[in-house]
Amino acid sequence: MKLYIYEHCxxxxxxxYIAGRLGVALDIEVLAYHDEATPVRLVGKKIVPILQLDDGRLMTESLEIIEMLIKLHFQAPAELTPSSAVLAWQRNALPLLQKIGYPRWHHLALKEFAAAQSRTSWQARKETSELNFLALIANTTSIVGELEVLLEQTIALLSDADSQQPLALLDNAIIYSILRGYACEPSISWPPALHRWLKQSAQLSCVPLVV
Ligand SMILES: N[C@@H](CCC(=O)N[C@@H](CS)C(=O)NCC(=O)O)C(=O)O
Structure with missing residues (x-):
């Protein structure tokens, strides 16, 4: 199976994360951020993730892809709605991910941003008057302060049972995939237990932090 991605996404x-934790080998291809032709040819729009199955079928919804991987692994129908606590956490966490990540990710050594054209395309697509990159950088202290309150509440959501239980695996996947994106801002003070979990999750899943 081949998965088309952006590393920051x-x-x-x-x-x-799910594939890594379940030991499913995926052939990962990182698209250049300005490459519209490839995703449009595959699925009709510029979107990732795109999973291409061995029989050629294509899937674009992360939760549907995860459901398929979990069903394959556990050989059973999977409960695939994230827990309500994690969905509530995600509603607060995603806007902060934009505020931290949008003005920073395209300056990192991520494969999708290797070309100058990709970095220009990112800024053109993502910068708005509400998410003005220079203003976001200038407001780092207050954004990080808000984020640190969220991080304090995060540890209670983590589950230890995550390689045995589909729901715990899915919840942890959602939490890890967002937390890793904050790691590009060095002034964040992480609660030590959460920082340990973050590093352990990166190792176990083979999905690196966004730094
Ligand atoms: N509902 C989709 C959302 C996927 C999505 O929003 N992907 C973003 C990247 S994080 C994207 O491809 N955006 C187009 C772009 O940035 O050009 C899923 O869960 O897979």
Whole structure:
């Protein structure tokens, strides 16, 4: 199976986390961020993740891909709605991910941003008056302060049972795929237990932090 991704993308990272934790080998291809032709040819729009199955079928919804991987592994129908606590956490975490990640990720050594054209395309697509990159960088202290409150609440959501239980695996995938994207901002003070979990999850899933 082949998975088309951007390295920064949290929806791609949740699929990669599940595949990594379950030992499913995926052939990963990182698309250049400005490459519209490839995803449009495959699925009709510029979107990742895209999973191409060995029989050629294509899937684009991260939760559907995860459901398929979990069903294959556990050989059973999977409960695939993330827990309500994690969905509530995600609603707060995603806007902060944009505020931290959008003005920073395209300056990192991520494969999708190797070309100058990809970095320009990112800024053109993602920068808005509300998410003005220079203003976000200038507001780092207050954004990080808000994030640190969220991080304090995160540890209670983590589950130890995650390689045995589909729901715990899915919840942890969602949490890890967002947390890893904050790692590009060095001034964040991580609760020590959460930082340990983050590093352990990176190792266990083989999905690196976004740094
Ligand atoms: N509902 C989709 C959302 C996927 C999504 O929003 N992907 C973003 C990347 S994080 C994307 O491809 N955006 C187009 C772009 O940035 O050009 C899923 O869960 O897979």
């Amino acid at each position: 949290p929806f791609c990272a949740r699929v990669r």
